[in-house]
Amino acid sequence: xxxxxxxxxxxxxxxxxxxxxxxxxxxxxxxxxxxxxxxxxxxxxxxxxxxxxxxxxxxxxxxxxxxxxxxxxxxxxxxxxxxxxxxxxxxxxxxxxxxxxxxxxxxxxxxxxxxxxxxxxxxxxxxxxxxxxxxxxxxxxxxxxxxxxxxxxxxxxxxxxxxxxxxxxxxxxxxxxxxxxxxxxxxxxxxxxxxxxxxxxxxx
Amino acid sequence: xxxxxxxxxxxxxxxxxxxxxxxxxxxxxxxxxxxxxxxxxxxxxxxxxxxxxxxxxxxxxxxxxxxxxxxxxxxxxxxxxxxxxxxxxxxxxxxxxxxxxxxxxxxxxxxxxxxxxxxxxxxxxxxxxxxxxxxxxxxxxxxxxxxxxxxxxxxxxxxxxxxxxxxxxxxxxxxxxxxxxxxxxxxxxxxxxxxxxxxxxxxx
DNA sequence: CAGAAAAGTTGAACCAATTCTAAAATTGAG
DNA sequence: CTCAATTTTAGAATTGGTTCAACTTTTCTG
Numbered sequence: 001x002x003x004x005x006x007x008x009x010x011x012x013x014x015x016x017x018x019x020x021x022x023x024x025x026x027x028x029x030x031x032x033x034x035x036x037x038x039x040x041x042x043x044x045x046x047x048x049x050x051x052x053x054x055x056x057x058x059x060x061x062x063x064x065x066x067x068x069x070x071x072x073x074x075x076x077x078x079x080x081x082x083x084x085x086x087x088x089x090x091x092x093x094x095x096x097x098x099x100x101x102x103x104x105x106x107x108x109x110x111x112x113x114x115x116x117x118x119x120x121x122x123x124x125x126x127x128x129x130x131x132x133x134x135x136x137x138x139x140x141x142x143x144x145x146x147x148x149x150x151x152x153x154x155x156x157x158x159x160x161x162x163x164x165x166x167x168x169x170x171x172x173x174x175x176x177x178x179x180x181x182x183x184x185x186x187x188x189x190x191x192x193x194x195x196x197x198x199x200x201x202x203x204x
Numbered sequence: 205x206x207x208x209x210x211x212x213x214x215x216x217x218x219x220x221x222x223x224x225x226x227x228x229x230x231x232x233x234x235x236x237x238x239x240x241x242x243x244x245x246x247x248x249x250x251x252x253x254x255x256x257x258x259x260x261x262x263x264x265x266x267x268x269x270x271x272x273x274x275x276x277x278x279x280x281x282x283x284x285x286x287x288x289x290x291x292x293x294x295x296x297x298x299x300x301x302x303x304x305x306x307x308x309x310x311x312x313x314x315x316x317x318x319x320x321x322x323x324x325x326x327x328x329x330x331x332x333x334x335x336x337x338x339x340x341x342x343x344x345x346x347x348x349x350x351x352x353x354x355x356x357x358x359x360x361x362x363x364x365x366x367x368x369x370x371x372x373x374x375x376x377x378x379x380x381x382x383x384x385x386x387x388x389x390x391x392x393x394x395x396x397x398x399x400x401x402x403x404x405x406x407x408x
Numbered sequence: 409c410a411g412a413a414a415a416g417t418t419g420a421a422c423c424a425a426t427t428c429t430a431a432a433a434t435t436g437a438g
Numbered sequence: 439c440t441c442a443a444t445t446t447t448a449g450a451a452t453t454g455g456t457t458c459a460a461c462t463t464t465t466c467t468g
Contacts, residue, residue, distance in 0.1 A: 005415075005464055034455060044418045049456065114322035117314050120382035129382070157401060164398045167375035168368050178324035178333070194368045197361060201405030212434095213446090238425065248448045253426065 015041040016048055020058045021103070029059060029111040053123060056115040060124030063104065063112045067131045070099045071138060078142045085151050086199045090192055092142055093169055096135070097184060100173070109177040136166040143202075156202045168194055219245040220252055224262045225307070233263060233315040257327060260319040264328030267308065267316045271335040274303045275342060282346045289355050290403045294396055296346055297373055300339070301388060304377070313381040340370040347406075360406045372398055 019040035023032035081088035116128035140162030223244035227236035320332035344366030
């Protein structure tokens with residue numbers, strides 16, 4: 001086992017993702033025709049559908065990579081957070097937001113979000129929900145960490161606060177990608193302003 | 205002006221919406237073919253596209269009606285809210301949620317949300333964003349009202365709190381419609397739990 | 409190594425949304 | 439009342455994602 005066939009498979013996966021990434025960025029999600037992706041990946045249309053259930057799942061694979069990078073980058077902040085609650089949240093959220101447009105354009109984000117609500121049970125839909133869950137957990141972990149070092153009151157409902165912060169950030173991010181003109185600094189400022197209220201409520 | 209042609213136009217609009225509503229509920233958004241909607245509305249396919257830019261805009265018109273009803277129902281709560289912050293929020297949010305599945309199925313909501321992120325500049329996308337804005341404003345109005353009657357501290361950032369509450373509720377609602385098994389009481393309980401933190405922070 | 413089984417590939421055909429253009433209906437000026 | 443301009447309708451043609459049956463390639467068995 002794991003001979004030629006395995007290697008070819010991995011190679012085709014990579015070629016499809018590479019082709020899709022460049023075409024999505026170049027012509028947008030809708031503009032990138034499956035036929036063109038197949039041609040650039042040097043694979044037939046049928047093969048693409050053998051590897052991915054539908055066009056959305058190809059985008060899904062790209063989004064997954066991006067979000068996993070973001071999660072990784074966030075680990076450092078959770079491990080040793082800035083020494084006050086507001087800055088800690090702002091730093092973690094800053095990492096999420098600043099990394100978010102590295103590989104994915106706003107248009108790609110919009111499509112990804114749309115597909116994940118439209119088809120919550122498709123492979124991508126489930127993966128996207130899991131990624132949201134992982135981000136929520138990371139924010140919760142930060143809150144727990146801040147409780148450990150006595151920056152956050154130990155009697156507050158940490159999980160609920162974490163989810164509240166994530167949900168608000170996520171919704172703000174959704175609105176952000178919906179407006180092509182929206183800028184990152186303004187987004188971060190708006191979220192800071194909202195979080196200030198929570199910081200006041202949960203800080204020691 | 206405004207003779208036969210106007211009346212026919214209004215009539216066709218109504219017939220299309222009626223046909224679409226019943227077919228969407230019966231066969232789902234994807235299952236309801238434009239051809240079938242046209243047939244049931246006794247209109248041609250071309251006519252439908254003359255009245256609505258695309259299939260999504262038809263759904264959009266239905267969503268608009270639904271959300272406007274919800275907004276109307278909310279006015280009463282803002283005018284004379286329950287006498288404590290937690291109950292006031294719970295009542296308003298309760299109205300939103302309990303009314304939300306009257307005309308629209310979860311599947312229809314998923315489609316509507318997906319389209320509004322996918323095509324934020326289409327007529328429907330803009331209308332949907334405006335509706336979200338109206339709901340946010342209503343929650344903000346409730347906060348302002350509670351400040352007037354001294355249930356909420358006057359020095360808190362009302363608009364930011366209102367947006368935070370809306371964003372969290374909306375995100376919870378999105379996850380709710382994504383899971384066919386999710387139930388309204390659990391959704392409301394989860395939102396109450398999250399809002400409790402805010403209530404503690406802003407209450408007098 | 410030969411040949412059968414398993415796994416994967418291919419692209420033409422299918423389907424439903426959307427576009428397009430010729431035909432029909434309505435309006436308003438004279 | 440008539441007819442040219444304007445608006446609207448009809449439905450065939452187009453488009454692009456997805457499916458499927460026939461064909462290849464790889465792996466396994468004796």
